[in-house]
Amino acid sequence: VRARSTIRDVAREAGLSVASVSRVFSGNRPVGTDVARRVRAAAAKLDYRPDYLARSLSLRSTTSVGLVVPDIGSPFFPALAQAIEGRLRGAGFSMLLMDAQNDPELEFEAVRELIARKVDGLLISPCHERISRGAVEWAMERVPVVQVDRYATSRAHRVISDATRTIRLAADHLVEQGCGGFAFVGASGTASPARDRKRAYVARMRQYGGAGHTRILEGAFTADWGYEAADLIQTRWATVDAVICANDLIALGVVQGLTDRGRIVPEQVAVTGCDDTFFTTVSRPTITSVAQPVVQMAEHAVGLLVTPTGDSRPRTVRLPPALRVRESSRHNPGHRSA
Amino acid sequence: VRARSTIRDVAREAGLSVASVSRVFSGNRPVGTDVARRVRAAAAKLDYRPDYLARSLSLRSTTSVGLVVPDIGSPFFPALAQAIEGRLRGAGFSMLLMDAQNDPELEFEAVRELIARKVDGLLISPCHERISRGAVEWAMERVPVVQVDRYATSRAHRVISDATRTIRLAADHLVEQGCGGFAFVGASGTASPARDRKRAYVARMRQYGGAGHTRILEGAFTADWGYEAADLIQTRWATVDAVICANDLIALGVVQGLTDRGRIVPEQVAVTGCDDTFFTTVSRPTITSVAQPVVQMAEHAVGLLVTPTGDSRPRTVRLPPALRVRESSRHNPGHRSA
DNA sequence: ATGAAAGCGCTAACAC
DNA sequence: GTGTTAGCGCTTTCAT
Numbered sequence: 001v002r003a004r005s006t007i008r009d010v011a012r013e014a015g016l017s018v019a020s021v022s023r024v025f026s027g028n029r030p031v032g033t034d035v036a037r038r039v040r041a042a043a044a045k046l047d048y049r050p051d052y053l054a055r056s057l058s059l060r061s062t063t064s065v066g067l068v069v070p071d072i073g074s075p076f077f078p079a080l081a082q083a084i085e086g087r088l089r090g091a092g093f094s095m096l097l098m099d100a101q102n103d104p105e106l107e108f109e110a111v112r113e114l115i116a117r118k119v120d121g122l123l124i125s126p127c128h129e130r131i132s133r134g135a136v137e138w139a140m141e142r143v144p145v146v147q148v149d150r151y152a153t154s155r156a157h158r159v160i161s162d163a164t165r166t167i168r169l170a171a172d173h174l175v176e177q178g179c180g181g182f183a184f185v186g187a188s189g190t191a192s193p194a195r196d197r198k199r200a201y202v203a204r205m206r207q208y209g210g211a212g213h214t215r216i217l218e219g220a221f222t223a224d225w226g227y228e229a230a231d232l233i234q235t236r237w238a239t240v241d242a243v244i245c246a247n248d249l250i251a252l253g254v255v256q257g258l259t260d261r262g263r264i265v266p267e268q269v270a271v272t273g274c275d276d277t278f279f280t281t282v283s284r285p286t287i288t289s290v291a292q293p294v295v296q297m298a299e300h301a302v303g304l305l306v307t308p309t310g311d312s313r314p315r316t317v318r319l320p321p322a323l324r325v326r327e328s329s330r331h332n333p334g335h336r337s338a
Numbered sequence: 339v340r341a342r343s344t345i346r347d348v349a350r351e352a353g354l355s356v357a358s359v360s361r362v363f364s365g366n367r368p369v370g371t372d373v374a375r376r377v378r379a380a381a382a383k384l385d386y387r388p389d390y391l392a393r394s395l396s397l398r399s400t401t402s403v404g405l406v407v408p409d410i411g412s413p414f415f416p417a418l419a420q421a422i423e424g425r426l427r428g429a430g431f432s433m434l435l436m437d438a439q440n441d442p443e444l445e446f447e448a449v450r451e452l453i454a455r456k457v458d459g460l461l462i463s464p465c466h467e468r469i470s471r472g473a474v475e476w477a478m479e480r481v482p483v484v485q486v487d488r489y490a491t492s493r494a495h496r497v498i499s500d501a502t503r504t505i506r507l508a509a510d511h512l513v514e515q516g517c518g519g520f521a522f523v524g525a526s527g528t529a530s531p532a533r534d535r536k537r538a539y540v541a542r543m544r545q546y547g548g549a550g551h552t553r554i555l556e557g558a559f560t561a562d563w564g565y566e567a568a569d570l571i572q573t574r575w576a577t578v579d580a581v582i583c584a585n586d587l588i589a590l591g592v593v594q595g596l597t598d599r600g601r602i603v604p605e606q607v608a609v610t611g612c613d614d615t616f617f618t619t620v621s622r623p624t625i626t627s628v629a630q631p632v633v634q635m636a637e638h639a640v641g642l643l644v645t646p647t648g649d650s651r652p653r654t655v656r657l658p659p660a661l662r663v664r665e666s667s668r669h670n671p672g673h674r675s676a
Numbered sequence: 677a678t679g680a681a682a683g684c685g686c687t688a689a690c691a692c
Numbered sequence: 693g694t695g696t697t698a699g700c701g702c703t704t705t706c707a708t
Contacts, residue, residue: 007702018679023678026702031678050701053700057701059702282617355694355696357694357695364687679708682703688697
C-alpha cells in the first residue's frame with residue numbers, strides 16, 4: 001500500500017508545469033511532442049495514474065452511471081446488468097451496480113448513494129411500480145434517468161419490452177398448437193411488467209372470445225408460487241390446456257406442479273414462460289419462453305442516457321420480444337394419438 | 339437537473355462559517371446546539387447534501403469497497419454479492435460491483451477502474467487461478483485486498499470454503515447411502531475451487547481405497563458439460579453408482595444425462611452437487627448439494643478488509659460447508675428391491 | 677505551446 | 693465552540 005504520486009510530482013520530475021502534464025493526460029489541448037515524451041517518461045517512472053476523484057471534482061463529471069436493480073438474485077437481472085455494462089463500457093462509462101433487494105427503502109438509499117457519488121446518470125429498474133416513484137423522480141431532478149424493464153413513473157424515460165406483443169406471441173403460438181383453454185399465472189403487481197402482462201393477457205383473451213380472460217391467478221415471481229398455482233388450476237379449471245406464465249420461474253413451478261399431479265406437459269397442458277432465462281433449458285421438459293430483447297434494451301437505455309437530446313420530453317421505447325419455442329408448448333392434440 | 343448548493347451557500351444562509359457546517363455534517367466535532375439548528379434549517383431550505391467526491395478528496399477515503407466477481411450470471415455469485423453488500427452496508431461502506439465476465443483482461447480493467455475510483459478496499463473472486471494473480475497483486479500494493487471464494491495468490495488474504503470438508507461431506511454421505519463406485523465430474527481448472535475440489539476428491543478416494551480416485555472427468559462449470567459427462571460415465575464405468583460434481587450446474591446436467599440414458603437417479607446412481615444454488619430445488623429429482631457458508635464468508639471477508647490489524651501477513655480463512663440432503667442422493671440399495 | 681494561479685466542495689489544523 | 697485558511701489532485705482560464 002504505497003503513496004501515490006500526483007500530477008505535481010510528475011511535473012517536477014519532468015521539469016514542466018502541472019498544466020502540461022494535465023494536458024497530456026486529458027489530451028484535449030495541443031501539446032508539444034517533446035513535452036509529451038518527457039511527461040510520459042516521468043509518469044512511467046513514478047507510476048503515475050491520474051486521480052479520478054480529483055478530476056471528477058474539477059470536471060463535474062465522473063463518466064460513470066449507476067444501475068439499480070430490484071434483485072440481482074432474480075435470473076433476468078444479471079443478464080440485463082451484463083448487457084448494460086457492455087454497452088456503457090463501449091460508450092466510455094463505467095457502471096456502479098446497486099441491488100435494492102426488492103425493498104423501496106433500500107432502493108431509495110441506493111439512489112441517494114449513487115447520486116452522492118456523482119454518477120452522470122442513473123439506470124433503474126424500479127422494484128415497485130408505485131412506491132418507487134418518489135425515488136425515481138427525486139433522482140431525475142439531479143441527473144438524467146432512464147427506467148429499464150420496469151417503471152414507476154411516466155415522467156422519466158422508459159425502455160421496456162412490449163407486453164402486448166409478449167403475450168400475443170405466446171398466446172398465438174399456443175393457439176397454433178391447438179390449445180383452446182387458457183389460464184394465466186402472474187404475480188400480483190408491484191412490478192410493472194407483472195401488471196402489463198396481465199392486462200395484455202386479458203385484452204388478448206377478449207379478442208379470442210371464450211373464458212380465458214377470467215382464468216387468472218396472481219402470486220409471486222417464484223417457482224413455489226407456480227407450483228401452487230398448478231394445483232389451483234387443476235382443481236378449478238378442468239378444461240385448461242394452455243397456461244401462460246408471467247415469467248420463467250413461475251412456468252417452471254407450473255410445469256412441475258402439473259407433472260406431479262399427473263398431468264402431462266405438453267401433451268395435456270402446454271405451458272409458456274417469459275424472459276427466456278436459463279431455467280428454460282435446464283427444465284424437463286424444456287420451457288417455451290418469450291425472450292426480452294436485453295441487448296437492444298441496453299442499447300436504447302444507454303443511448304437515451306448519454307445522448308443529450310435538446311428535447312427533454314420523456315420517451316417510451318417499447319421493444320419487440322421474441323418467441324423461443326421449446327418442449328413445454330408442443331401440444332399438438334392432432335398428433336397426440338401418434 | 340438543478341444546480342446543487344454547496345457548503346458555502348449553507349454557511350452564508352445560516353450566517354455561519356463553512357467549518358461549522360462541515361462539523362455539523364461530519365459530526366465528529368463538538369458543535370453548539372443553536373448552531374446545529376441553524377445549519378440544519380439552512381441546509382433543509384437549500385436542499386443541501388454534502389458532496390461525497392469533495393469529501394473523499396479531502397479525507398482520502400470513499401467509504402466504499404469494490405467487489406469483482408468472475409461472472410454475475412453464474413448462480414453462486416449473486417448470492418455472494420448480496421451477502422457481502424449487506425455486510426458492507428452494516429459496516430458503513432457501500433459496494434461497487436464489477437463483473438469480469440470470466441476474462442482476466444476485463445478483470446484487470448475492472449480492478450484499475452475501482453482503484454482509480456479510490457475504493458478503500460477490494461474484494462475479489464479472481465476468475466483465473468493463475469492469470470488473475472497479476473491483477474490481485476497489482477491491486478494489493480495500493481489498497482487492502484481480500485480474495486473470496488476463489489484465489490489467485492497466497493500473498494493476499496483468502497476467505498474460502500473448505501474443499502476437503504466439502505468433498506468429505508458429500509463422499510461420506512454417499513457411502514452411508516450404500517454407494518461404493520465413485521466418479522467425479524469437475525471443471526478443468528481456471529478457478530481455484532475446481533482444482534481444490536478435485537484434489538480433495540482424489541485424497542478422499544485414496545483413503546477409501548478402490549478405484550474412485552481414477553474416475554475423474556473435467557470440463558466446464560455448466561449443465562451441458564454435466565450432460566456430456568453423464569454419457570462418458572455410462573460408457574466407460576459400468577460400476578459407478580455415485581457421482582460427485584464440482585458444482586450444481588454440472589450435477590444438474592449429470593442427473594439429466596443419466597436419466598435420459600435410462601439410468602435412474604438416485605436408485606441406480608446417486609449424484610451430489612456443490613454450492614447449494616437455486617437449481618438444486620427446481621431440478622427433478624431435487625439435488626443434494628454442499629452449501630458454501632456465504633454469509634460467514636461475507637462476514638470474514640468484510641472483517642479482514644475493514645478491521646486494520648497491525649499484523650499484515652496474509653490470512654487464509656477456510657470456512658466449513660454444510661451438506662443439504664435432497665432426492666438425488668437417496669440411493670439406499672438395501673431398500674431398492676422394496 | 678507553455679506556465680501561473682484560481683477554483684471544484686470539502687476537511688482539518690490552527691487561532692481565537 | 694467558532695472562524696480562518698491552507699490544502700486534497702486535478703482542470704482551465706488567462707497571460708506570455
